[in-house]
Structures are given as structure tokens and as C-alpha cells.
Amino acid sequence: MADTKVYRASTTAPVNIAVVKYWGKRDAKLNLPTNSSLSVTLSQADLRTLTTASCSNSYTEGDSLTLNGEAADVAGARTQACFRELRSRRAALEAADASLPKLSAMPVKLVSENNFPTAAGLASSAAGFAALVKAIALLYELPDSPAELSIVARQGSGSACRSLFGGYAAWRMGEKADGSDSKAELIAPASHWPEMRALILVASAAKKGVSSTSGMQQTVATSGLFQQRISTVVPANMASMEAAVHAKDFAKFAEVTMRESNSFHATCADTYPPIFYMNDVSRAAIRAVEQINAEAGETIAAYTFDAGPNCVVYYLEKDASTILGTFYKPLAEVTGWKEGAASIKSTVELEGSLASSLKEGVSRVILTGVGEGPTKTDEYLIDENGQAVKR
């Protein structure tokens, strides 16, 4: 009789925040970038996607995905590309070993949940596709390395390829037309520089403007400054950033991070029509970081912004009291502070206009730090009978 067993596997995957930015595709279908990028993987204790992948001949409705309790579309080219790649790799194993169950021919059911509010406006697609690819790879018992899986995840969402690694990861743009050399690799594990912390200032008006997918292609097509960024600025920043991470040189890490964010948003502003992701609150956060560094007499904080107004402030554990104490004063009322934040003392008193801008425009904070990559787990969002677990 036919195999109607339900096969399952679960994994978590992290969010990553780039310090050398991915902006621009040279091949939109394969998600091949115009430049390499580098990111810090953030702790899954604070930000993670949990995904259970399962497959069974008993699934009659075909492939499906439930995201945060709601049915999500799996017909999209990005998701289909991931399914196709993973099934073909499983099929190869099955062809080589007839004793293996024919999972590649079964419908896939995925259930996925984030432990952070989508409202936060944090790019969750990176963690989402990294978890999707990793969960199915576990389900299929694929021997592929994280780097090999990153080639699959990249086709789901470019930055997702970096979320297959913990710590500090680079996405090498590669040169081949088929994208087989455009993949992520580990620069250094979290254990190499575990003191890295991140404070995320979530902006109230985090309503998404131009989507990054269309925005980056408008930049490629219309910015007169973009070529300089990808041909000269980014390669230099990649080299400096890798050296800074290896040497655990925070001042260098911070300068490159800030210059990179500035360069990325500059090419957005040079797009026609111009794209603005930062607002007056974002700029207040930049000035606050500059004031903190000026009063510290050294660079102890770095700002970076993705395709939105949220500010991510990187700092080292040793400077936590200065960074958190300074931002806590104007933001004491918002959610996200951890216990004891109120008692943290900082000598830095933000200029009145900066403090009021932040107070007005920041709706919540997220305190986190560098963390590990995807982790297999026995926590399942689909039960043995193939039903989504009620939570």
C-alpha cells in the first residue's frame, strides 16, 4: 500500500542586518546582486522564524505555506524556485538509493511563525526564506552545506542567503551567469566577536515606501552615482569590513558601517524619482549616535538603516550602559526595554531637539546582539497527523 506517513522537520532561522548593503540585481530572476554584501546575524532569542516543513502523500491540496497563522501564496516564482531546487536535490538522492522514501514526489506543507511583530517593519523575508530552505533540507535529509543551501535561499530572497550562517557572514556576488558562485560564506562565527550588540529603534511611521525589490532596480536604472558605488565604494568597504571583523576593530567596523549606510541611502536619493527611506526621526538617530561618539571621545556606536526608517545601532557590550542609558531617557515609555534599563546610567544628555524627535517618532525598541545560525529543533508547528498545531 502507498506510503501515507507524515514526514516532518523543524528549524529556526535568524534575521541579519547588513553592514555592507545589498542594493541592486544584475539578474532579477536568479537574484544575482550587483555587489557583495556583509551582515551580522542577530540573536534568535529576540528575532527568529520557526518553520516546520512536512510532506506526505496524504496531503491532497498540494504544496502549502501558513505564515503567522495565515495561508500564504506558494505560487510565487521565488518560492517555486526554492521548492524546485530542493526537490531536485532530494530526487537525486532517491535515484541513487532506491530504499529512500520518495519525498520529492510528495506535496509539501509548511507552517512558519516569527517571534517578532511584522509591524516592526523588519525585513522578515531573510529569516523566512532561510528557515524555509533549511527546514525542507532537513526534511529531505540533504547533505548540502550551508553555503550550498545559501544558493537556494538566495533565489527566494537575496539577503536570506546570509541568514544560513550565524555570526558574521558575507554574500559573495560571484561572476557566473547561472549564479552557482553567488553564495554566502562565514567570515567569523558569533563566538569570534560575541560582544557585538544591536539596539533597534523602530520608527512609528514604519509604513513601507518603495519595496526594496523595485527600489533597487530603479536605482540601477537611473542613478548616475550607482556605478561608482558598486565598482569602487563597496569593494573597498567589503575589504575594510572583513579586516575589521577579523581584528575585532570596532572603530573601523563602525565607520565602515555608517559610511556604507550613507552610501546606500545616497544612491536611493540619487534615484529618479528619488527614494527616501529615512525620515527626520532617522536623522535624529544619526545625530544622537554622533553625539554619543563625540562625548565618548571614541567611536562606540554605529548606525545603519535598511530600506526603511528604523535605525539599528551596533555597539559592544562594554558600552551598553552608555548606549542604552542615553536612548532610554527619551524613550522610557516605549516597549522593548529589558529589565533594569531604567537603572542604567549614562552621562550623555541628548540635545533637546534630538530627544524630542526620538520621543515623537520611535514606537518601540529591540535589544539584541550577534547570534547563531539556523538551528534544528524538536518544536513542531505541524503534528504527526499533518495538522497545523493550534497555538
Added chain:
Amino acid sequence: MADTKVYRASTTAPVNIAVVKYWGKRDAKLNLPTNSSLSVTLSQADLRTLTTASCSNSYTEGDSLTLNGEAADVAGARTQACFRELRSRRAALEAADASLPKLSAMPVKLVSENNFPTAAGLASSAAGFAALVKAIALLYELPDSPAELSIVARQGSGSACRSLFGGYAAWRMGEKADGSDSKAELIAPASHWPEMRALILVASAAKKGVSSTSGMQQTVATSGLFQQRISTVVPANMASMEAAVHAKDFAKFAEVTMRESNSFHATCADTYPPIFYMNDVSRAAIRAVEQINAEAGETIAAYTFDAGPNCVVYYLEKDASTILGTFYKPLAEVTGWKEGAASIKSTVELEGSLASSLKEGVSRVILTGVGEGPTKTDEYLIDENGQAVKR
């Protein structure tokens, strides 16, 4: 007996707003730019500086300048350079013709007034130095052409060299180390394209940030994208803009104007630390112009921003009702509208968020258009006895 006569001459000079921006010096002492620029001279009926230059052996206190009723410093290197250049040209005339009074040896007294509030945050230095140089040139009866005088004015304030011409003027960056070929020239007189209009939205928070003099040098020193701007972007924009002006092609004029403003502010944002002249109100003005063009189905308005948040909207007289009517709705309460503005009808209804941002952040408007260059006048701010006229 010694000549104690008071010699006088008066001129007015206009403001100009660049559509291809000057940003960056290759020689800070001589004010030699890293790129050429092009501007529209605005009507002196709305924005002008009136300056009377006089000299007399009866002046005992040495060279002096009174600006808007207050004593101003003439010891600055910029002002001294202008005085020195003009005196040497006068001295050459005197050496060639002994019958000429020895004005070059007399103390100079200057009195200058703007017909617009300094509060408006409009760069008045261009009109100011153009008027200063032109007034002294008239006083000294110098034969120099506007282009020759622009070399002198340039040393006072770079953009001042363009204010020696009406209509549409270019500042050729030149190549020589002594700056003798870095001067302004006429692209087309106002009469060539008299329909050009400008609506200036003066932002409330027009408190000056980084001065343009120091800001542009920070950009030259730290922006990784700046080289691309001066080597490739600006030369292409200069050629397109000149062609657009000659052909009176507003759509092209507008596109280059907007791309140029975007490119200039992009290099400011790419400066380290970043320089931000535009704020959320400025961005609302950009979106408003984009909405107007979208609803018109053609480009009938162009935005440009100098080193501040004020938005200058260029448009043609034929589209005055659409442009003015659209901005009047949210800005009916601010000063600066001309008679009849309330009765102007526009079919464009700005998005609520844009309208409220503008209403919140714009403190006054200035309605003007393309105008003439410096004009000799019999209106004197210094009387026959060398006394500042009470006004």
C-alpha cells in the same frame, strides 16, 4: 588742495538659483570649483540687493560696508580679494590717464540692502557680492565686461559670478591654476525664455545647518560617490541643460533640474558625517511636484534645493494656475501670495499627508520668475556728503 569730493555709484544685483549645482572647490582660496554650474537669474522686482559704492579722501575710517543697516566686516579674505582686484584695475586706468582722479587710493564706503528677509534663508551672498563688485566697477568706471567682472565676484562668493548676468548663466569651471578662465557667461538672456517662473517654498525650520563653504569641502574630502558626480554626472547635465534652455524644452529642463538636485543632495548624504539639508517638508514638496506632473500627464514643474530645506519650483507661465492653485490650497495662510491667488483654480488635490506636511512646515512663499542682471540706478544709499541715507 586735496580732492575731498565724494564719488558715488549704485547698482542692483539679482539672486540666482542653480539648476546645475556648484558643490566643491578645487582651490578654496580662489574659489575655483570642481565642476561647472548653470543657473536661472531671478527677477529683481522680488529679490535683489541694492548697493551704493562710494569713495572719498574725506573718509577717515578706511574701507567700510553697511549691510541692511548694520556694520559688516570688510576684513575677510573674500571681500579683501574683491577690493584688491578692483583697485588694481582702477589703478591701471589712472596710470594710463593722469587726468583721472586717484580713486584707487581712496577709502571705499559701501551701503547695501536686500529687498527680501534674511530670515527667508535664501543665499544672499551671490546677489551681495555681485552688487558689491558691480557697484565698485561703476564707481571706478572700469571697462570690464560682466564676464571679466565675474572673475572678481567669484572670489567673493562662487555663485556670485552667475549673478552678473540676467536670464540663464553658466559658470565655466575653467582649468587654469590662477582661475583666469573660471568665469560666468550668458547662455541665454531672459528675453529668450521669459515664461520661466519660480515659486519658492520657504521652510519654517530654515535654520542653517552646515555652511555650504565647509559642507562642500567635507563632501570633496569624504564622499566616495563625489568623483563620479563631477567627472561624469555634471558634465552630462551641463550639456543637456544648455540644450534644453536653447530649445526652450521645459520637460528636459525640468528633468535635469530635478536629477541635479537629487545628485547634489545625494553626495551630501554620502558625506562623512552625512550632511542633510532637506527635511520631511522638503520631501513633501518633492512628492507634491511629482503628483502635479503625474496628474498633468507631462512634466510642468521641477523642484530644486540648495543648501537648505527651501524648495524652489520652476514652471512656465502657462501652467501658473495649476502650480500656484495646487500649492495655495494648503498654504493659503502664509505670506507671499500675490493678489488673486485665492481665485486661482487647480484640479490637483494634494494627498492629505503632503498637504499637511506643507501646511506645517512652510512659513512663506515667494513668487518670482526669470529676470535681468545687475542694473545701474540713481537710487543712492549714500548721500552727496558721504553719509548713509536714513530709510
